Amino acid sequence: MIETIQWIDNRVVMIDQTRLPVEEKYVTCRTYEEVAAAIRDMTIRGAPAIGVAAAMGVALGMLHASEAGLDAQFAAICDTLAKTRPTAVNLFWALERMKRLYDSLRGQPLATIRRRLIEEALRVREEDIEICRTIGRNGAVLIPDHATVLTHCNAGALATAGYGTALGVIRAAVEAGKQVDVFADETRPFLQGARLTVWELQQDGIPTTLITDNMAGHFLKSGRIGCVVVGADRIAANGDVANKIGTYSVAVLAKENGVPFFVAAPVSTLDLSLASGDAIPIEERAPAEVTHVFGQQVAPAGATAANPAFDVTPARYISAIITENGVARAPYAESLARLANRSAMVS
């Protein structure tokens, strides 16, 4: 059993997702700056996992903060963590949650503040696993039996505190006795599908076929794919979904071929302050991620490359959005607002 992120002896320990599956190496962060660096360089990635890392980063930062100028130190810690990656809203959601707690603790002894912030970060982590299990149960009913499920990127245990969102839905379908196999897009440039999703599903014994991203359309057209399930990094009020680059293409190709396209994400991924996906900031990462694979040069020296890390899938391509509070369907402006204000479904 691998652990994506843990709080051990007042340190944050993460499995290094830049090295998997070739190496299973754990990284220990001793300062909030190290947590920020780990988010930025994708040692840890996946919207919910980044949220947990941010919460733990705040707790770690405050553990080493001094008594004088505590508010300013808290603000600086949050600011550093907020600037790591712009697209996944769970990062900002976690920082906001830690900030609300900190505000409520003002005037308490520093030791109390530290303890409460650590407890809260641990709670964010534990809740995330529970939320994923509930998303899984809510989504499992949507997965056809005896079907092949296509997924993009890694919305699995490694993208969360455990179990996963999209892969949680697949796991729950299997646990419910459905015969499911998976097609996994390799998901260039970072290869989260090839490296992480295939590895996770191998460990669960769920039959998985790796394909390059450009094969997804071919297999959707072939009738081989029963449905698509992906995660999300930010969902606007109208149901537009930002997710790993390539998600939009899969969604269009699914719709063109009459294949249901599902998004699985916690309510913390909703950003109802944005009217549509047009307002979601899209991170542009280093061209070297495209021109090189694991350090191996795959393009001529001096090549120019673009590297948007996410794209936006308009709501019209999405059959349903699966959350811990229930399943939203179009019109999303209404269904998402309703789910955001509901509490998690009791199983």
Place this chain on the structure above:
Amino acid sequence: MIETIQWIDNRVVMIDQTRLPVEEKYVTCRTYEEVAAAIRDMTIRGAPAIGVAAAMGVALGMLHASEAGLDAQFAAICDTLAKTRPTAVNLFWALERMKRLYDSLRGQPLATIRRRLIEEALRVREEDIEICRTIGRNGAVLIPDHATVLTHCNAGALATAGYGTALGVIRAAVEAGKQVDVFADETRPFLQGARLTVWELQQDGIPTTLITDNMAGHFLKSGRIGCVVVGADRIAANGDVANKIGTYSVAVLAKENGVPFFVAAPVSTLDLSLASGDAIPIEERAPAEVTHVFGQQVAPAGATAANPAFDVTPARYISAIITENGVARAPYAESLARLANRSAMVS
């Protein structure tokens, strides 16, 4: 100036396309079996280039054939070459052309047969360059000025005897004074886009941006792309096009976003014996091409991978098919039949 394939001192010399752009290495084939192996392992690739290689392979094989049992040796040579790759029809077209010539030479002295077959193979090569230039001129008018052109795989000088089909159209547009820049899909698993297209266009000074295959949809949606131009490996009578895996996805995404999608190919790529693309055989290549990049493992050990090398784009997604005999538009059953029987447009 690089040469894709040449006949030098009774040997076939090819630039090794498995090593570009990291190494510019030439491979010399001394036997037809070596030519067959070079086609199979993609030392040479691209439908028109494979046609030239097949013609030269036949000539090379007959150069070393003995007087006794010439017909059987000819048949064995053609058979070996025919079994290298199943999808690109130019291979079979070239073998058929050599066979027709051989049949017409029966009874002539072996030296004459050899000379004529070599001359024919050289003619296939020279004609291919001329055909590409004519395709370029025919297609250049379709390319919008001040536009970004998206291409997939490599349908360039390296996929032909020279100049290229899709890249020939881009080159001709630039030669005609149009301001064009190119977005090149990297084209996993073999990375023809990253390795070959970017390299070719760099040498021509045509501004090129490398993207991963899963970014194409994002940029088509963004309004950044003025049109798409790709090559073809086989075109059925109804205009369905087999081309490098991922082409279908780009075509659907282009249509969804109102971007013209052009196919550029010589008439030798037409297979009017097939009513539709459903009958085109799709080559399945080794899973290791997907699980490894340049020998670097990118998936866990034991991963299962699919590797269809081509897909079929239904004619309804194709705005026009550009050939040396003119530009075909829907309904393709009529326009392609007309072009197949016309001679090359005189410029």
